Amino acid sequence: MNRRDWIRSAVASAALSRGALGARVEAKKRILLRSSWQTVNIGDVAHTPGMLRLLEQHLPECEVTLWPSSVDNGVDEILRKRFPKLAIMPKTGEAKAEAFKTHDFLLHGSGPSIVGQTSLVEWKQKTGKPYGIGGVTWTYTPEGLKVIDGARFAFFRDSVSLGVAKEHGATCPVLEFGPDATFACDLVADAPAEAWLKEVGLEEGKFVCCIARQRKTPYxxxxPERKFEPETQAYNDQMKEHDIAPLREAVIAVVRQTSMKVLLCPEDATQMKLNRETIYDKLPEDVKPRVVWRKDYWLTDFAQSVYNRSAGLFGNEQHSPIMCIGHGIPAVVCRFKEQTSKGFMWKDIGLEDWLLDHDHDEPAQRLTPIVLSIINDPAAAKAKALKAKAVADARMKRMMDVLRGELGI
Incomplete structure (x- = not known):
């Protein structure tokens, strides 16, 4: 080969290499994440950063765009701070059309149901591209079953929901238990949290958290767009003492029988008032000095930093306990039927002893001893929390492995 031919061959090879590289760049898989359902609840906020962290850990080579319902109230900022490369889809028809054209897979994030069900249907009808469902609670509907059957995979965050899908003959290729992605949420705001804890006199490891909740959220x-619902209010009032008195009794026992303080804190924006009226205001005067009532709502990062410095958490909510277990902090869940079957995920990850059911009056007898046992044997409680976290982590990795297979990478 003469010099001229060698140069031509080298140029051609270089061009082919550039073309191959370009093809590899263009073939980079793009995931559209349907999530971020609302921002008045730190748990609803936490679904999204949890799933984003899983994608970051297990599929770092993929590009991710968030298709949100709501990222207001400062949520946009905390997501962009933690995930600076994240693209958030604007709420325009043009942006949706472009996302549908350029993305390879639609992933439905964790939620209380298949919240974005119509979005999955629209995606399938307009693109024919695959989609999957990651970590939801589900109650049977014919429409929902069709959406599940059309998915490449469907992970349910509690075994009850998974059982419902199987009972109704769901034909999705992968039907499995997959915990709420909130377990993977790692948003923190350490500096402001530490400053606030110092301001209110709470020392790391020397307080427990408590959250009251009503049967139905008074949205x-x-x-502002939600009208007052007198029947809902009446039902909440009817059940309020039944559901929250066990929490109040546990708070009293913690203060009188241990050296711990108690923080009354919210998971959603309606609960500051509830904590005050149903717990703090009804405490004996000797107990109140060691109980802190948080009067302001907080976002997920701030709350997580506070939970991480606590000795544990108990109450009528679900996602603050998930946030705790995800960081190895003990947490007790008191459920009732209005919260759907999501509470049973505690059994699924090995925390059946820390799951109480208000519909069977168990918290009235069992909650205080359980909370005291966590305080009195912190090493055993920590080990139990970490063991449950490991179960959740393994199942969430399984979900990411299935997604990787569907993307062909």
Whole structure:
């Protein structure tokens, strides 16, 4: 080969290499994450950063765009701070059309149901591209079953929901238990949290958290567009003492029988008032000095930093306990039927002893001893929390492995 031919061959090889590289760049898989359902609840906020962290850990070579319902109230900022490369889809028809054209897979994030069900249907009808469902609670509907059957995979965050899908003959290729992605949420705001804890006199490891909740969330208190619902209010009032008195008794026992303090804190924006009226205001005067009532709502990062410095958490909510277990902090869940079957995920990850059911009056007898046992044997409680975290982590990795297979990478 003469010099001229060698040069031509080298140029051609270089061009082919550039073309191959370009093809590899263009073939980079793009995931559209349907999530971020609302921002008045730190748990609803936490679904999204949890799933984003899983994608970051297990599929770092993929590009991810968030298709949100809501990222207001400062959520946009905390997501962009933690995930600076994240693209958030604007709420325009043009942006949606472009996302549908350029993305390879639609992943439905964790939620209380298949919240974005219509979005999955629209995606399938307009693109024919695959989609999957990651970590939801589900109650049977014919429409929902069709959406599950059309998915490449469906992970349910509690075994009850998984059982419902199987009972109704769901034909999705992968039907499995996959915990709420909130277990993977790692948003923190350490500096402001530490400053606030110092301000209110709470020392790391020397307080426990408590959250009260009503049977049905009175959204009209925080969402101007929601009308007052007298029947809901009446039902909440009827059940309020039944559901929250066990929490109040546990708070009293913690203060009188241990050296711990108690923080009354919210998971959603309606609960500051509830904590005050149903717990703090009804405490004996000798107990109140060692109980801190948080009067302001907080976002997920701030709350997580506080939980991480606590000795544990108990209450009528689900996602603050998930945030705790995800960081190895003991947490007790008191459920009732209005919260759907999501509470049973505690059994699924080995925390059946820390799951109480208000519909069977168990918290009234068992909650205080359980909370005291966590405080009195912190090493055993920590080990139990970490063991449950490991179960959740393994199942979430399984979900990411299935997604990787569907993407062909």
């Amino acid at each position: 009209w208190e925080v969402k």
